[in-house]
Amino acid sequence: MIALTAGKPAPLGASYDGKGVNFALFSAHAERVELCVFDELGNERRVDLPARSGDIWHGWLADVGPGLRYGYRVHGPWDPAQGHRFNPAKLLLDPCCHQVDGGLPDDERLHGGDRVPDGRDSAAIAPKSRVIDLHY
Numbered sequence: 001m002i003a004l005t006a007g008k009p010a011p012l013g014a015s016y017d018g019k020g021v022n023f024a025l026f027s028a029h030a031e032r033v034e035l036c037v038f039d040e041l042g043n044e045r046r047v048d049l050p051a052r053s054g055d056i057w058h059g060w061l062a063d064v065g066p067g068l069r070y071g072y073r074v075h076g077p078w079d080p081a082q083g084h085r086f087n088p089a090k091l092l093l094d095p096c097c098h099q100v101d102g103g104l105p106d107d108e109r110l111h112g113g114d115r116v117p118d119g120r121d122s123a124a125i126a127p128k129s130r131v132i133d134l135h136y
């Protein structure tokens with residue numbers, strides 16, 4: 001089991017501080033955000049980001065650092081006419097990540113759905129965000 005503390009809403013992305021990583025993600029319409037971390041074998045562990053400041057969801061994870069592979073599952077409305085296509089079956093890259101691990105295969109499990117959400121889990125094949133150390 002992994003446990004997150006509230007962390008900080010800035011900066012966006014994953015920020016390593018020497019003791020752990022702060023995760024911050026913008027989503028104005030999300031109802032819940034899960035941080036998904038992956039070990040070397042691809043095993044996934046999920047935990048909800050525990051804090052929200054305005055439209056920024058955030059949390060801090062102790063004792064992890066550069067090299068950690070992660071993604072998000074974002075829960076919210078499915079209303080394509082309004083531009084909302086939330087689908088927690090799909091692992092999302094961090095839009096502010098500095099490194100991506102893996103390629104983008106031509107696989108239908110990556111498709112989010114058209115009229116209804118596609119419930120097939122994409123984590124096994126989806127590229128992952130990777131934490132890096134920006135201090136040099």
